[in-house]
Amino acid sequence: MSTVAESPFPWLEAPAKGLYREFEAGSLGHAPLLHGPKGIGKLTLSHALAETILCHSPLPASGGACGQCSACQLMAGGTHPDFFQVARAEDAKDITVDQVRELIDKVALTPAMGAHRVAVIESAELMNENAANALLKTLEEPPDNVWLIVVSHAPGRLPPTIWSRCQKVGVPLPDPKQARDWLDQAGAAFEPAHRELALTMSSGAPCLALAYLEAGLIETANEIWDTLSAIAQGQGIPPQLSEQWSENAQATWTCLAHWVCQLATGHVSIVHQPDAIHASEARRSPDWSELWNQALEGLALVGSGVRHDLLIGRWLLAWEDRCQQAA
Numbered sequence: 001m002s003t004v005a006e007s008p009f010p011w012l013e014a015p016a017k018g019l020y021r022e023f024e025a026g027s028l029g030h031a032p033l034l035h036g037p038k039g040i041g042k043l044t045l046s047h048a049l050a051e052t053i054l055c056h057s058p059l060p061a062s063g064g065a066c067g068q069c070s071a072c073q074l075m076a077g078g079t080h081p082d083f084f085q086v087a088r089a090e091d092a093k094d095i096t097v098d099q100v101r102e103l104i105d106k107v108a109l110t111p112a113m114g115a116h117r118v119a120v121i122e123s124a125e126l127m128n129e130n131a132a133n134a135l136l137k138t139l140e141e142p143p144d145n146v147w148l149i150v151v152s153h154a155p156g157r158l159p160p161t162i163w164s165r166c167q168k169v170g171v172p173l174p175d176p177k178q179a180r181d182w183l184d185q186a187g188a189a190f191e192p193a194h195r196e197l198a199l200t201m202s203s204g205a206p207c208l209a210l211a212y213l214e215a216g217l218i219e220t221a222n223e224i225w226d227t228l229s230a231i232a233q234g235q236g237i238p239p240q241l242s243e244q245w246s247e248n249a250q251a252t253w254t255c256l257a258h259w260v261c262q263l264a265t266g267h268v269s270i271v272h273q274p275d276a277i278h279a280s281e282a283r284r285s286p287d288w289s290e291l292w293n294q295a296l297e298g299l300a301l302v303g304s305g306v307r308h309d310l311l312i313g314r315w316l317l318a319w320e321d322r323c324q325q326a327a
């Protein structure tokens with residue numbers, strides 16, 4: 001994504017144009033905080049903004065980066081010497097102070113090519129306390145030529161000191177039709193029913209829905225629902241199930257949270273033998289929200305080193321217990 005017209009995500013055109021316009025007018029803060037739901041393309045938007053800031057001849061009328069100049073070509077190739085990005089390392093639980101210090105040291109140097117240096121902090125809510133404090137010093141006195149683009153889908157988890165020093169830029173979900181149209185094209189290789197389920201599971205965030213499809217999460221979700229239904233029908237919890245499900249705890253918790261939410265809102269129902277438990281009865285039960293909360297807590301603990309097999313085992317017992325009560 002360089003120019004507004006080339007945006008792969010049509011719903012980002014308006015926020016992108018707004019950011020380019022502010023940069024062009026000199027009113028863009030040195031630390032824009034792009035926040036909004038997970039899986040809508042905020043990181044892509046941050047790169048497009050960085051490209052526009054670094055471009056040698058941005059298009060007129062806030063059209064964004066030219067896509068042609070040497071700076072744009074280096075950005076496209078991922079080798080621009082004045083662009084930096086930090087994210088949580090794959091096996092780490094947070095963004096560390098060393099990562100942030102290294103980033104700040106790099107952006108503080110004189111630009112190698114043009115007038116600016118740009119850094120993107122991906123999923124900034126994952127910064128630990130020391131990392132956030134290190135960033136804060138730069139946010140308080142940003143060098144003139146430095147832009148720190150902060151990206152977060154959970155800005156409530158950022159320290160208030162960071163939040164208050166950034167220029168807030170809310171990135172909204174696309175409307176449902178736009179999301180569906182985009183996923184129909186981008187995810188054309190997948191079954192329509194799977195695309196629909198992926199969009200529901202991602203709460204309408206199209207990029208996250210596509211990631212779910214590509215990761216095979218929809219098949220996993222359907223398998224998990226079949227297993228949950230069997231347990232609900234009194235077939236017992238299969239041995240080794242919690243160990244097996246903990247191998248991809250993120251996927252498991254995502255699916256469990258999804259199905260309990262669907263159950264609580266009456267979009268699915270569990271069927272007992274021989275009597276059916278209908279959604280209207282399920283809605284009266286307060287226990288679904290407890291199971292839902294436990295699934296969200298499990299999801300939040302992914303990467304923290306806890307024993308997910310134990311947590312999933314406990315969740316399954318609660319599920320079985322709840323279903324027996326309902327029978």
Ligand SMILES: [Zn+2]
Binds near residue numbers: 072
């Ligand atoms: Zn350019």
